[in-house]
Amino acid sequence: MKLKKKLTVFDLQRFAADASAGLAGTGTKLEMSTDGTKFEEIGGVKTIPDMGSDPENIDVTDLSDTKKKSVPGIENTSTLAFTFVYKGANFATALTHNGDNKQYKWQVTYPDGMTATFTGSYTVKMGNVAVNGALEYTISIIVSDGPDFATASSSAGA
Numbered sequence: 001m002k003l004k005k006k007l008t009v010f011d012l013q014r015f016a017a018d019a020s021a022g023l024a025g026t027g028t029k030l031e032m033s034t035d036g037t038k039f040e041e042i043g044g045v046k047t048i049p050d051m052g053s054d055p056e057n058i059d060v061t062d063l064s065d066t067k068k069k070s071v072p073g074i075e076n077t078s079t080l081a082f083t084f085v086y087k088g089a090n091f092a093t094a095l096t097h098n099g100d101n102k103q104y105k106w107q108v109t110y111p112d113g114m115t116a117t118f119t120g121s122y123t124v125k126m127g128n129v130a131v132n133g134a135l136e137y138t139i140s141i142i143v144s145d146g147p148d149f150a151t152a153s154s155s156a157g158a
Contacts, residue, residue, distance in 0.1 A: 027111040030082055030139075034097075036105040042093055044085040046136065048108060051116045051147050053077040077143040080120075083127070086135035091124075094139055098124045103144055110152075118146030 028048055031039035055072035084090060097104065101121050108116045120141040127136035 023110070023112055025111070029109050031107045031109065033105040033107070039105070039107055040093070042084065042090055042139070044087045044090040045082055046085050047083040049080045049082065051080070051108065051149075053147075077118075077147070080118075080141045080143060082139045082141070084137050084139065086126075086137055091137055094124045094137065098122070106141060108147075113152035115150045116147040117150070118143050118148065120144050 025048070028045070029041050029043075030045050030048070031041045033039045053075040055075050057070040058073040059068065060071050061068045084094070099122075103119050103121055106118050106120065110116075118141070120143040122139050122141045125138050125140070127138060129135060
């Protein structure tokens with residue numbers, strides 16, 4: 001007698017519409033566009049860096065102050081480094097415009113639909129190679145504008 005097991009597929013991300021209890025990063029993706037209208041996903045993303053920027057501190061302390069005083073200055077957006085698992089085709093896609101210094105549109109989409117969009121040029125570098133280790137590469141994007149965030153509800157209609 002042959003027993004058949006029926007497997008139930010459980011999609012954790014189906015609960016992503018309500019992120020009030022938190023949200024797993026599974027399903028987050030990075031996409032690139034030359035014109036900002038048609039985005040192409042670069043598959044195999046392994047890590048997404050911290051997104052956003054911090055303002056520079058402007059020192060406004062004068063000689064009558066007993067403690068240092070600062071006011072916020074221009075926001076400093078650092079280079080964003082995304083790590084990928086090398087899968088051949090995704091690396092070929094990444095190399096298409098590598099180091100050409102042109103400005104591309106980028107979009108990170110989180111599992112609940114929230115997005116972060118930004119503009120920047122990029123370079124690609126291979127990660128180290130080790131015994132019993134996966135090949136990885138990094139796309140480093142020098143941000144010239146953004147990132148700008150859109151919540152899941154506002155990006156759903158975009």
